[in-house]
Amino acid sequence: MQKDQILEILNAALSSGGDYSELFFEDTNSRNYLLENSNVSTALTSNVYGCGIRILKKDKCVYGYTNDISFNNLLKMANSLKDSFEGERILKVTKLENVKSANRNKPIIPYDKMPLDKQISLLKEASEVALNYDERIKKVDINYSFKTQLVTIYNSDGKIVKDSRTRGRVYINAIAVKPNAMQVGGKGPGAQRGFEFFNELIDLKEYAKEAARIAITMLDADDCPSGEMPVIIDNGFGSVIFHEACGHGLEASSVSKNLSIFSNKKGQKIASNIVNAFDDGTIAGGWGSGNFDDEGNPTQRTQLIKDGVLINYLVDNFNGRAMNEKGNGACRRESYKYAPTSRMSNTFIGNGTSTKEEIIANTKFGLYAKSLGGGSVNPTTGDFNFAVQEGYLIENGKITKPVKGATLIGNGANILFNIDMVGNNLLREQGMCGAASGSIPADVGQPTIRVKSILVGGTGGKIKNEL
Amino acid sequence: MNFNKYFSYAKEKGFSDIEFKTITHNNLAIQIFHKNVENYQISENEVIYIRGIFNGNLVSGQTENKNNITDIIDIMALNAKLIDEKKEQEIFKGSDKYKNFKTYNDSFNQKSSNEKINMCLELENKAYDYDSRIVDVEEVSYEEVTSAMKIVNSKGLKLSYKVNYAMLVLSVVAKSESDVRTSFSYQVKDNPNDFDLDYLVKKACDDAINSLDGQQINSKKYKVILSPNVFASFVSFLLESASGEKINKDKSLLKDKLDKEIASKKLTIIENPLNKNYPYYYRAFDDEGVATYKKTIIDKGILKTYLYNIEEAKVAKVNSTGNGYGGSKIGITTSFVEIKPSKKSLDDLCLMVKDGVLINNVHGLHAGMNPLSGDFSLQASGYIIENGKIAKPVNLITIAGNLFEMFKDIKEVGNDIFVTYGGISTPSVFIKKLAISSK
Numbered sequence: 001m002q003k004d005q006i007l008e009i010l011n012a013a014l015s016s017g018g019d020y021s022e023l024f025f026e027d028t029n030s031r032n033y034l035l036e037n038s039n040v041s042t043a044l045t046s047n048v049y050g051c052g053i054r055i056l057k058k059d060k061c062v063y064g065y066t067n068d069i070s071f072n073n074l075l076k077m078a079n080s081l082k083d084s085f086e087g088e089r090i091l092k093v094t095k096l097e098n099v100k101s102a103n104r105n106k107p108i109i110p111y112d113k114m115p116l117d118k119q120i121s122l123l124k125e126a127s128e129v130a131l132n133y134d135e136r137i138k139k140v141d142i143n144y145s146f147k148t149q150l151v152t153i154y155n156s157d158g159k160i161v162k163d164s165r166t167r168g169r170v171y172i173n174a175i176a177v178k179p180n181a182m183q184v185g186g187k188g189p190g191a192q193r194g195f196e197f198f199n200e201l202i203d204l205k206e207y208a209k210e211a212a213r214i215a216i217t218m219l220d221a222d223d224c225p226s227g228e229m230p231v232i233i234d235n236g237f238g239s240v241i242f243h244e245a246c247g248h249g250l251e252a253s254s255v256s257k258n259l260s261i262f263s264n265k266k267g268q269k270i271a272s273n274i275v276n277a278f279d280d281g282t283i284a285g286g287w288g289s290g291n292f293d294d295e296g297n298p299t300q301r302t303q304l305i306k307d308g309v310l311i312n313y314l315v316d317n318f319n320g321r322a323m324n325e326k327g328n329g330a331c332r333r334e335s336y337k338y339a340p341t342s343r344m345s346n347t348f349i350g351n352g353t354s355t356k357e358e359i360i361a362n363t364k365f366g367l368y369a370k371s372l373g374g375g376s377v378n379p380t381t382g383d384f385n386f387a388v389q390e391g392y393l394i395e396n397g398k399i400t401k402p403v404k405g406a407t408l409i410g411n412g413a414n415i416l417f418n419i420d421m422v423g424n425n426l427l428r429e430q431g432m433c434g435a436a437s438g439s440i441p442a443d444v445g446q447p448t449i450r451v452k453s454i455l456v457g458g459t460g461g462k463i464k465n466e467l
Numbered sequence: 468m469n470f471n472k473y474f475s476y477a478k479e480k481g482f483s484d485i486e487f488k489t490i491t492h493n494n495l496a497i498q499i500f501h502k503n504v505e506n507y508q509i510s511e512n513e514v515i516y517i518r519g520i521f522n523g524n525l526v527s528g529q530t531e532n533k534n535n536i537t538d539i540i541d542i543m544a545l546n547a548k549l550i551d552e553k554k555e556q557e558i559f560k561g562s563d564k565y566k567n568f569k570t571y572n573d574s575f576n577q578k579s580s581n582e583k584i585n586m587c588l589e590l591e592n593k594a595y596d597y598d599s600r601i602v603d604v605e606e607v608s609y610e611e612v613t614s615a616m617k618i619v620n621s622k623g624l625k626l627s628y629k630v631n632y633a634m635l636v637l638s639v640v641a642k643s644e645s646d647v648r649t650s651f652s653y654q655v656k657d658n659p660n661d662f663d664l665d666y667l668v669k670k671a672c673d674d675a676i677n678s679l680d681g682q683q684i685n686s687k688k689y690k691v692i693l694s695p696n697v698f699a700s701f702v703s704f705l706l707e708s709a710s711g712e713k714i715n716k717d718k719s720l721l722k723d724k725l726d727k728e729i730a731s732k733k734l735t736i737i738e739n740p741l742n743k744n745y746p747y748y749y750r751a752f753d754d755e756g757v758a759t760y761k762k763t764i765i766d767k768g769i770l771k772t773y774l775y776n777i778e779e780a781k782v783a784k785v786n787s788t789g790n791g792y793g794g795s796k797i798g799i800t801t802s803f804v805e806i807k808p809s810k811k812s813l814d815d816l817c818l819m820v821k822d823g824v825l826i827n828n829v830h831g832l833h834a835g836m837n838p839l840s841g842d843f844s845l846q847a848s849g850y851i852i853e854n855g856k857i858a859k860p861v862n863l864i865t866i867a868g869n870l871f872e873m874f875k876d877i878k879e880v881g882n883d884i885f886v887t888y889g890g891i892s893t894p895s896v897f898i899k900k901l902a903i904s905s906k
Binding site: 027031033036038039040041042043044045046047048049050059060061062063064065066067068077080081084116117120138139175177180181182183184224226227257258259337339373374375376378380381383384385386387404405406407409410411455456457458459462 | 531545648837846864867
């Protein structure tokens with residue numbers, strides 16, 4: 001579309017007093033393959049294509065989207081959206097200029113430059129490793145997907161922002177079976193990189209082995225006992241608990257409305273002294289990275305918590321208005337079908353000084369959560385729950401036996417104060433984060449940490465009074 | 468859209484059969500926050516789903532750009548060469564007969580956007596006025612959806628349907644001196660004039676207020692009543708295990724359980740896609756074009772059928788049960804599901820329980836439920852039942868057990884039917900025992 005046509009749409013959107021208008025064009029091509037026990041069973045190609053129009057007027061937002069991106073249709077939609085405001089024009093856009101940025105996330109081997117059968121054969125090798133790990137591994141499912149999202153944003157600040165985001169991910173699920181019982185172990189490495197991530201930077205076979213090992217370990221595990229106990233959460237995906245119980249509460253979308261337990265807490269202690277936390281959308285090749293966010297601001301590295309004190313929120317321009325803050329590159333959306341809002345990118349707890357061995361040795365009795373499954377949190381109350389994918393009992397400073405079926409229950413405001421040891425082995429792992437603006441790739445990360453006390457739910461009976 | 472030219476393009480490329488399905492959505496969404504329209508969203512979207520058979524292999528694609536359909540077909544042809552799994556595949560020529568029922572009406576146009584906004588504002592006001600402990604209305608949202616689907620394929624199938632519905636949601640925050648609780652309520656209607664604002668306010672506000680200052684209770688096994696929304700979540704996991712794909716692939720503990728007792732005699736589950744009382748759940752055919760029908764899945768505890776799409780039915784050498792749903796990849800799921808109620812009210816169930824716990828909320832199902840083994844451990848909240856009456860609230864407890872065992876432990880079902888957004892109509896149920904852990 002011509003620049004003057006874009007200007008006409010942006011200005012039509014502003015004609016009833018709007019103070020900001022934006023067009024978000026997207027063209028995303030993706031592929032998905034499913035391998036079941038090393039056989040490709042499903043292949044899907046998909047194109048997400050359309051435009052979202054956003055108009056802001058003070059504290060109000062209207063949004064529309066369509067996949068008919070002809071000039072006439074977009075103009076029609078802009079006009080119908082602006083009709084929900086009443087007022088005189090206060091702003092006219094006269095020129096549009098490109099905002100430049102280096103591409104930190106450019107693939108070295110683009111997926112379309114590597115023959116598909118070569119890509120698939122790497123997955124088949126990994127699948128065989130998992131299948132051969134133990135005779136009780138009966139099923140191995142591997143989901144492989146890659147996509148390139150091309151984004152062009154035009155807004156009434158006169159900016160044209162382009163970003164290209166190529167991501168690839170493999171999700172391996174190994175299923176272990178014995179009579180009347182099944183357990184699944186999963187690993188899902190991904191990056192904002194090309195195929196080099198899979199054939200050079202990581203060894204998929206190790207991930208496959210790990211998925212199988214988890215499934216077999218849990219197949220033989222006893223039921224987890226229940227009750228309040230210290231919990232050691234290992235490095236990597238264990239940080240999903242921080243992501244859900246704390247990270248979401250730092251997003252301007254809930255902070256600005258006083259709906260977060262962390263609203264109006266800037267400058268205050270919200271965690272124990274040894275907790276430092278960051279959100280960093282600038283990490284090269286990071287799963288949750290971008291050169292720009294989805295309203296055209298450059299991504300940033302933002303320290304959220306410093307020595308236990310809340311120093312920054314994750315802010316988008318719109319919600320920032322109510323907080324007197326500018327967007328800090330944290331505005332994201334799944335696609336043009338969602339109005340963007342403040343979201344996490346790669347969010348992690350920073351390194352502390354303890355070693356993992358020290359943390360375990362210092363724990364008389366408790367649960368060692370080596371990896372977590374998913375969970376959820378109520379942002380208003382802070383109550384959360386998480387499933388433990390792989391857990392072990394700790395008795396007298398030693399890991400003793402695996403336990404299955406554990407759930408961690410607690411409150412986000414309390415847990416941060418209860419972190420009493422932080423390891424020095426920070427690891428980031430990949431996840432998909434779902435919220436108001438859709439499902440987006442996000443890294444969660446942390447070193448091994450210990451939480452003094454968490455309510456553990458499980459079917460293995462109440463813990464005996466060993467504490 | 469006319470797909471005729473693409474039929475011949477696909478044939479030239481080597482596809483033996485091809486199918487195009489378009490799904491269009493025209494939606495309106497309004498969100499109110501603190502007496503303001505915080506969000507107003509309109510959208511129109513058309514997705515073209517393509518499924519084709521190439522060298523006997525089924526491949527699929529989808530696009531929102533009607534100018535690149537041939538590109539998608541080209542990639543599908545390349546993808547087909549990668550498929551290892553040899554399975555009998557079919558693009559469906561159609562069933563002999565389809566039921567017909569009008570699922571679309573133009574009631575949305577009877578109310579202007581402003582009237583819809585005013586309805587939301589009125590709902591918000593009513594919630595604030597309900598009780599002084601309702602300190603905030605987190606959200607009032609109204610969403611209306613008009614959805615149309617068309618299927619055409621090279622076997623000559625031509626089907627279409629159009630449906631509309633609207634949903635109104637209220638989320639409130641209740642506060643006491645020492646506690647904050649949230650709750651929400653919603654209704655789905657095919658006419659925006661049919662919403663019952665007073666019902667929504669009472670439901671959300673009572674739930675939030677009554678759950679304030681919940682206690683923890685001693686960890687042990689309790690007699691439990693699951694409220695309809697909670698029980699519905701468990702039912703959907705059970706039905707997932709009845710999927711023919713899971714059975715064929717040995718991923719379900721319901722394998723080899725056909726005509727066997729898998730649940731309490733009190734439990735009967737019916738799938739009724741043709742229930743005219745709920746037009747927005749009505750489906751005369753599934754997403755493969757197979758005519759649907761009313762079927763009993765569990766009859767007094769006995770598993771009567773697995774659920775199939777065409778692909779998995781062929782593996783099992785049976786007919787599709789009309790449960791093939793999905794866009795380009797057709798999975799297996801249910802449409803409208805009904806749990807047969809008894810004549811007993813919730814009060815009757817409480818009297819039967821005498822001392823136990825009513826669970827009316829669970830969280831974290833996607834993570835806390837192992838869909839393979841059925842083991843679950845979930846964050847929950849609800850009320851203590853004391854002397855046959857609902858008493859004080861309990862919060863931050865976990866319920867843990869096994870899905871399949873729990874269905875055997877159903878002692879009674881109630882008559883307080885509630886229809887979930889997902890299309891499950893169920894009363895509360897009384898479970899003999901469930902492990903609850905707390906402090």
